[in-house]
Amino acid sequence: GAGVSQSPSNKVTEKGKDVELRCDPISGHTALYWYRQSLGQGLEFLIYFQGNSAPDKSGLPSDRFSAERTGGSVSTLTIQRTQQEDSAVYLCASSFFQREQYFGPGTRLTVT
Amino acid sequence: GQQLNQSPQSMFIQEGEDVSMNCTSSSIFNTWLWYKQDPGEGPVLLIALYKAGELTSNGRLTAQFGITRKDSFLNISASIPSDVGIYFCAGPVNAGGTSYGKLTFGQGTILTVHP
Numbered sequence: 001g002a003g004v005s006q007s008p009s010n011k012v013t014e015k016g017k018d019v020e021l022r023c024d025p026i027s028g029h030t031a032l033y034w035y036r037q038s039l040g041q042g043l044e045f046l047i048y049f050q051g052n053s054a055p056d057k058s059g060l061p062s063d064r065f066s067a068e069r070t071g072g073s074v075s076t077l078t079i080q081r082t083q084q085e086d087s088a089v090y091l092c093a094s095s096f097f098q099r100e101q102y103f104g105p106g107t108r109l110t111v112t
Numbered sequence: 113g114q115q116l117n118q119s120p121q122s123m124f125i126q127e128g129e130d131v132s133m134n135c136t137s138s139s140i141f142n143t144w145l146w147y148k149q150d151p152g153e154g155p156v157l158l159i160a161l162y163k164a165g166e167l168t169s170n171g172r173l174t175a176q177f178g179i180t181r182k183d184s185f186l187n188i189s190a191s192i193p194s195d196v197g198i199y200f201c202a203g204p205v206n207a208g209g210t211s212y213g214k215l216t217f218g219q220g221t222i223l224t225v226h227p
Binding site (some may be wrong): 004020033040041042043044045048056059091093098099102103104105106110 | 116118151153154156157160167193200202205213214215216217218219
């Protein structure tokens, strides 16, 4: 079956603009995660959705970052008023409850 | 929060050589995970470890859960060119948890294999 997909694969935006990144998880997976990977670094947890529970937003770096998950499936990560330090690869993962996480290919965000 | 420290940061080896890398933490983990990331892709789980002292193999890969529960190592035997990539250790943000949940990652070991 299809894996986790993310769009766009690359996004270049000007400082101060808002961006939306999309994640389509594996069908039937109950949990969805967003991570950020800066150049040469490991992955940094951002936010976690599990079923209908309130999302765990403990990893969001500022209030410019938000995410929603519609219908328990597709998720959108929104970054408002982008800054240059937001440049990174944003990775989405999904899992069946808290089992193995399957990652998408990521969206490479460049803020100029 | 928990910090995972991986070493070495990078390795340059000849095809056929064995590789060893490790990961340490100041916190006790009940689950250790090893991932590989190819360029332009997301990480893929290689091996999961759930018990102190556990030694698990997956083909040419072997990983061990340290007895102190604060470290883990990954060995690759007889390396081949497709082993090239970044290897990450990871564990639950809630270090004492036994399920995956949200993960914390080491900074990665970059492996280059010369044919």
